[in-house]
Each structure stands twice: as C-alpha cells, then as structure tokens.
Amino acid sequence: MDQAEQLRRIIKGSAPSKRPLARVITVTSGKGGVGKSNTAINLAIQMRKIGQKVIILDADFGLANIEIMFGAVPKHNLCDLIYKGKNIKDIITWGPMEVGFISGGSGITGLSNLNRDELSYIVENLAELDEMADTIIVDTGAGIADAVLEFLVASGEILLVTTPEPTSITDSYSLLKALSRHPRYHAETTQIKVLANKVTGESEAKALYAKLETVVERYLKVPISYLGMVPQDPQLAKAVMQQMPVSLENPKARSAVAYEMIVAKLTNRELNKNVARRGMAAFFSQIIARK
Ligand SMILES: Nc1ncnc2c1ncn2[C@@H]1O[C@H](COP(=O)(O)OP(=O)(O)O)[C@@H](O)[C@H]1O
Numbered sequence: 141m142d143q144a145e146q147l148r149r150i151i152k153g154s155a156p157s158k159r160p161l162a163r164v165i166t167v168t169s170g171k172g173g174v175g176k177s178n179t180a181i182n183l184a185i186q187m188r189k190i191g192q193k194v195i196i197l198d199a200d201f202g203l204a205n206i207e208i209m210f211g212a213v214p215k216h217n218l219c220d221l222i223y224k225g226k227n228i229k230d231i232i233t234w235g236p237m238e239v240g241f242i243s244g245g246s247g248i249t250g251l252s253n254l255n256r257d258e259l260s261y262i263v264e265n266l267a268e269l270d271e272m273a274d275t276i277i278v279d280t281g282a283g284i285a286d287a288v289l290e291f292l293v294a295s296g297e298i299l300l301v302t303t304p305e306p307t308s309i310t311d312s313y314s315l316l317k318a319l320s321r322h323p324r325y326h327a328e329t330t331q332i333k334v335l336a337n338k339v340t341g342e343s344e345a346k347a348l349y350a351k352l353e354t355v356v357e358r359y360l361k362v363p364i365s366y367l368g369m370v371p372q373d374p375q376l377a378k379a380v381m382q383q384m385p386v387s388l389e390n391p392k393a394r395s396a397v398a399y400e401m402i403v404a405k406l407t408n409r410e411l412n413k414n415v416a417r418r419g420m421a422a423f424f425s426q427i428i429a430r431k
C-alpha cells in the first residue's frame with residue numbers, strides 16, 4: 141500500500157469532528173517582501189476581533205517572519221511533532237489576542253518518507269486544529285519553489301499578495317502559470333483571491349488587478365478574483381519595527397482599517413457560500429501524499 145492510500149485510510153477512519161472543519165487560507169506571492177506575513181498576521185487579528193478562532197501556520201522555511209512580528213519565540217515547531225513525539229498543543233504559541241501560531245520549521249520537507257504510524261500520529265494531531273480554530277492561515281514562502289506549490293495545490297483558497305511594482309505583477313503571473321501546470325491543480329476547487337498591497341488607494345489597486353487579470357485570462361486557464369487592497373502605510377512599517385501587528389498597535393491606521401474591510405469581505409456569508417471547509421488533516425494529507 142503506498143503512502144497516499146495509507147493516508148486516505150487514516151483520514152477515513154478518524155473520528156468525525158463535532159465542529160465544522162476549519163477553513164484553510166493560504167497566503168502567497170510571486171515575489172518576497174510584498175507583505176505576505178503582514179497580511180497573515182493582520183487578517184488573523186481582525187478575525188479575532190470579530191470572535192473567530194485563528195491559528196497561523198508559518199510555512200516560510202527561509203525566514204521565520206511571523207514569530208518576529210509577534211515578538212514571541214516558539215519553543216517547538218512542526219519537526220518536533222513529527223520527529224520528537226510532541227503533540228499539537230505543545231507546538232502552538234499563543235500570541236497577541238490569542239492568535240495561535242505554529243512554526244513549520246523544516247518539518248514539511250521530510251514528510252514523504254514517514255511510515256504508517258508516524259502518518260497517523262501527524263494526521264490525528266493536525267485534525268485537532270479543526271477543533272481549535274475556525275480559520276487556519278498558512279503563510280508560505282514566495283515564488284514557484286516546489287514546496288510552495290505543494291501548499292497551493294492543497295489549498296481550496298489562495299490569497300495572492302501583489303504590489304504595483306512591475307516585477308511583483310510578472311512574478312504573480314509566473315506563479316499562477318506554474319500552478320496551472322501542476323498536475324494536482326484543479327481550477328474548480330481552488331479559489332484564488334488577489335490582494336493588492338502597498339497601493340496608493342482603491343483605483344491603483346483596481347488597475348493593478350486589471351493588468352494581472354488581462355494576462356491571466358488571455359494565457360492561463362486560472363480563475364482569479366479581486367479581494368481588496370491595503371494601502372502603503374508608514375504606520376504599518378512602524379508597527380513592524382515595534383514587533384506588533386498594525387491592527388493592534390494602531391487600529392485606526394489606514395492599513396488596519398483596510399485589513400478590517402478585507403476580513404469583512406472574507407467572512408461575509410453571502411460572498412463565501414462556496415468556500416470549502418476541508419480542514420487541516422485533509423490539507424496536509426494532500427501535501428504528504430503527492431500523488
Ligand atoms: N501596506 C504596507 N505599507 C507599508 N509597508 C508595508 C506594507 N506591507 C508590507 N510593508 C513592508 O514590507 C516589509 C515586508 O513585509 P512582509 O509582510 O514581511 O512581506 P513578505 O512576508 O511577503 O516577505 C515589511 O517589513 C513592511 O515594512
């Protein structure tokens with residue numbers, strides 16, 4: 141029995157959850173430094189403000205951004221769950237406003253060689269996250285690295301952060317192109333929502349989205365939609381220096397208000413009828429199975 145088949149059996153056999161499964165939102169970009177981690181952390185804070193339970197998974201193995209922005213160093217990471225028998229509660233660090241976060245460490249790169257018991261252990265632990273969170277936000281690295289694409293094809297909902305810099309738009313296009321060619325990408329089950337960051341305002345954001353949409357429509361069969369914008373905001377940069385999310389440090393800042401509006405849109409019932417809540421165990425098993 142191959143690993144993919146083992147996983148299907150493990151997930152089928154695990155106890156049904158009392159709560160609905162968590163919504164998994166993956167934040168990504170074609171290029172680094174465009175504001176992914178700020179997006180992840182501020183959306184999490186704004187979701188907490190309306191009473192949602194949120195856990196962030198930091199899957200950017202290059203730079204552990206989230207912990208720096210939280211000003212909190214986690215004692216353990218996903219590797220400790222996988223290789224040192226820690227359980228999921230041990231590896232969650234609780235940050236400001238009780239936003240949970242999990243550091244991925246390099247834990248995800250070695251997943252393909254685990255045996256059945258190890259897989260069961262991981263999947264059972266990850267399934268517990270569905271009990272602990274309404275939404276799980278995955279902060280990925282930038283670009284078309286295999287590890288990033290694995291996360292994207294496993295996601296029902298991708299939030300693509302783009303800025304008006306020409307390289308950011310072309311890199312977003314390249315990322316969507318790589319995604320569209322991935323054997324496990326399915327247009328019908330993947331919602332891609334574009335967030336325009338570091339813009340002057342709504343009109344620049346819309347123009348930026350229109351540029352991307354034009355090339356994507358012409359050359360790729362990848363449906364995308366416009367989610368919203370966050371303005372270039374010195375208050376955000378200042379908050380980063382103080383290791384605080386701007387949504388807490390300065391809730392009236394333009395960027396904080398923008399994140400609040402994006403969360404209102406992301407949680408609007410009518411607009412999100414088709415959002416899949418597949419849960420964390422299913423998300424990870426796709427990454428592990430690679431079949
Ligand atoms: N809306 C914004 N306004 C001003 N500065 C921003 C904004 N978004 C991001 N930045 C700046 O860009 C830097 C990189 O953001 P970050 O979220 O770490 O990007 P990524 O995770 O994509 O690498 C931050 O340190 C911050 O100073």
Ligand SMILES: [Mg+2]
Pocket residue numbers: 176177178200205
């Ligand atoms: Mg980052």
